[in-house]
Amino acid sequence: MRKGTVNFHRRLIQWLDLPPDVTANVPRIQMVGFSQLIVENHQGVDFFSDSEIRLKADRGKIRIQGENLVIRSIFPEEIWIEGNIVEMRLVD
Numbered sequence: 001m002r003k004g005t006v007n008f009h010r011r012l013i014q015w016l017d018l019p020p021d022v023t024a025n026v027p028r029i030q031m032v033g034f035s036q037l038i039v040e041n042h043q044g045v046d047f048f049s050d051s052e053i054r055l056k057a058d059r060g061k062i063r064i065q066g067e068n069l070v071i072r073s074i075f076p077e078e079i080w081i082e083g084n085i086v087e088m089r090l091v092d
Contacts, residue, residue, distance in 0.1 A: 025058045029088070036072075037064060037081040037088065045074070053081060060092045 028040040043056035050069050055062040069083035 027055075027057045027062060029062070031085070031088065034085050035082060037085055038078065039081070040078045042077065042079055045071070045079070050083070055079065057090070060090060063087075063089045063091055065089075
């Protein structure tokens with residue numbers, strides 16, 4: 001993208017006061033207690049077992065560890081994970 005276009009996009013985002021998770025391709029993670037995790041803007045499932053799930057992200061991976069993990073639903077840019085979630089970590 002040209003420099004002028006980048007500056008225009010940056011100014012437009014600031015003027016519209018849009019949050020970064022909407023304007024950038026970064027994951028948005030919501031955790032409900034220790035039993036439910038919702039990840040938006042993922043790039044797909046890299047690994048899945050009942051004790052670990054790894055999701056691809058724009059910059060690295062999201063690793064979820066726990067017990068009895070299941071993917072409750074999955075959409076192109078959103079995934080719902082349930083189970084006993086012990087750890088969630090962003091890794092390179």
